[in-house]
Amino acid sequence: MVEPTDLALAEVLGELGDSLAERGLKVATAESCTGGWVAKVLTDRPGSSVYMDCGIVTYSNAAKVGLLGVSENVLDRFGAVSEPVAREMALGALAVSQADLSVAITGVAGPGGGTEEKPVGTVWFAWGRRGDQPEAASAHFEGDRDSIRRQAVLFALKGLQGLLR
Template structure:
């Protein structure tokens, strides 16, 4: 798995590509707090056009609803940083792309934005495909850049687990 370095992330993204190719699947990403970082890691890999369709960067709640079909009521009920919204983002990316699987990230990278129960570093992840969705919530430490980098790595690692 990735060791947190750019080379480690590149190796992880290449591993994701091999796993997707081996299963004949194409990926889409739906990212908020990572700002397209997962899509960038993936498209840094030569040949990724064979297994990557599209990336949605939906930073605002309105964009999550308009581009991914996340119900505004779901965001209002659980907050944008929630497993429920991460699940809807991932499912929406599959539904609104040519991909069969998707990953999503939504979180609070900091330095501000913390709310009760959701400290800076909170990131929710979603993975969808084949009629199933899996989610996870983690709290990372470090500054904004560190949180975002850890979230990209975890989203890719989680996708590998989801594909098994």
């Protein structure tokens, strides 16, 4: 396991922020297990108001439904930690914001809450672009709660970089 450092996050953020600003694009985040950490990192950079629209933390299923429009049927069928929910979170963030791009994260950061099917460290991501269907990916991270969340933040930011390429 390679633990993302603050320097690694800063490097990714610097490149991402420059790219977003140059293109005049704004981002919205929809976060569950990271609790707003992606939005925090995106706004750590001076001048981030040029590219950051909003961050929405939807930790509970009710918040996912009420704030992002995630379908209760999708939550019941697949569970909160799933590709369909991540995709709906990304679409919901775009629907309720003025952003051009979105990133959504839902996972099991631990130390409890994992199952055999979705063990601690399982995280689903989705990256949306207004007018397109979101791209999604899952990852499994090792470590304690802080480490899993930190790795998820870096993965989410790298995914946004990929969306811009």
